[in-house]
Amino acid sequence: MYNTKAYSAVSATSPLASDTIERRDPTEHDVQIQILFCGICHSDVHSVRNEWSDFISTTYPIVPGHEIVGRVTQVGSAVTKYKPGDLTAIGCMVDSDGTCPHCRGGLEQFCPNMTQTYNSPDKHKTAPVTYGGYSDSIVVDERFVLRVPSNLDLAGVAPLLCAGITTYSPLRHWGVTEGKKVGVVGLGGLGHMGVKFAHAFGAHVVVFTTSPDKTEDALRLGADEVVVSRNSDEMQKHTGSFDFILDTVSAKHDINAYLNLLRLDGNITLVGAPEKPMDVAAFSLIMARRSLSGSMIGGITETQEMLDFCGEHNITADVEVVPIQKVNEAYDRLLKSDVKYRFVIDMASLKSE
Numbered sequence: 166m167y168n169t170k171a172y173s174a175v176s177a178t179s180p181l182a183s184d185t186i187e188r189r190d191p192t193e194h195d196v197q198i199q200i201l202f203c204g205i206c207h208s209d210v211h212s213v214r215n216e217w218s219d220f221i222s223t224t225y226p227i228v229p230g231h232e233i234v235g236r237v238t239q240v241g242s243a244v245t246k247y248k249p250g251d252l253t254a255i256g257c258m259v260d261s262d263g264t265c266p267h268c269r270g271g272l273e274q275f276c277p278n279m280t281q282t283y284n285s286p287d288k289h290k291t292a293p294v295t296y297g298g299y300s301d302s303i304v305v306d307e308r309f310v311l312r313v314p315s316n317l318d319l320a321g322v323a324p325l326l327c328a329g330i331t332t333y334s335p336l337r338h339w340g341v342t343e344g345k346k347v348g349v350v351g352l353g354g355l356g357h358m359g360v361k362f363a364h365a366f367g368a369h370v371v372v373f374t375t376s377p378d379k380t381e382d383a384l385r386l387g388a389d390e391v392v393v394s395r396n397s398d399e400m401q402k403h404t405g406s407f408d409f410i411l412d413t414v415s416a417k418h419d420i421n422a423y424l425n426l427l428r429l430d431g432n433i434t435l436v437g438a439p440e441k442p443m444d445v446a447a448f449s450l451i452m453a454r455r456s457l458s459g460s461m462i463g464g465i466t467e468t469q470e471m472l473d474f475c476g477e478h479n480i481t482a483d484v485e486v487v488p489i490q491k492v493n494e495a496y497d498r499l500l501k502s503d504v505k506y507r508f509v510i511d512m513a514s515l516k517s518e
């Protein structure tokens with residue numbers, strides 16, 4: 166084992182602070198990575214503050230971070246895909262059983278034995294739980310290490326590992342291609358990536374937002390139209406016209422208003438998670454054989470496909486880079502949606518701790 170610098174929280178009410186953690190020495194299938202950038206995801210805030218305790222309770226200390234970009238420093242003897250110096254990335258998962266039907270189908274995110282990048286029981290017993298990317302270095306099985314296209318801005322790549330794949334995967338799954346009319350509800354960390362991908366796939370993209378002042382930005386990101394969702398006349402003009410709608414909003418909202426905008430066989434997929442159950446009017450579904458689904462990140466093969474697609478189309482997230490010393494401030498601003506559109510920590514700042 167070796168020591169590495171990190172930022173951790175020791176309780177649900179503590180701020181993140183400088184810490185030293187232990188990582189395992191790379192075993193034969195492991196890749197050791199020096200972390201260059203790590204994105205700040207909304208899930209990090211929920212986990213640090215133990216707000217998802219009904220679903221997964223937080224073990225302290227917690228080292229969050231699952232939007233990781235870094236450079237390989239060392240590889241185990243059996244590693245074939247990577248060598249020191251390679252630019253790599255780690256997303257929300259670091260392991261799975263590899264044998265269940267989901268894993269065999271390239272859908273590791275649904276594996277019952279999937280290990281999350283942080284706050285999952287640590288199979289290697291280095292610590293009670295896995296520690297994430299707010300850290301100088303990480304050791305991960307090569308099956309869960311991704312390759313980063315060399316032409317991309319590395320800070321802007323980090324959020325692709327969660328916000329990127331979370332939006333890319335459902336857009337692909339529901340067949341968004343040229344000529345399709347696609348809605349994106351909400352223009353935050355997830356939404357802005359949804360707009361970029363749907364636009365790159367050739368769809369006609371409509372952004373739904375509650376804030377008219379986001380119009381200019383939505384158009385710049387690739388939207389063809391912007392609808393202010395509070396304006397029911399504007400909403401009604403689009404009734405029965407969408408092939409697919411990606412709903413990224415985690416605040417309470419009326420899903421029926423969007424279901425009615427779908428055409429025959431249209432689908433709306435949730436990637437945001439409102440705290441309370443939603444009311445769904447059965448007629449909204451029945452009248453046009455519409456469907457309502459959810460989606461969670463994407464498998465490893467698909468995540469690599471997404472990164473390669475981003476390399477070819479020069480797509481990255483719009484980010485604000487912060488030093489780790491500003492991480493608590495960034496959390497507060499994130500909760501006020503005061504970021505365009507993702508905070509990313511420059512991990513070089515951890516060296517001065």
Ligand SMILES: [Zn+2]
Nearest residue numbers: 206208327328
């Ligand atoms: Zn995330």
Ligand SMILES: [Zn+2]
Nearest residue numbers: 263265268276
């Ligand atoms: Zn599995």
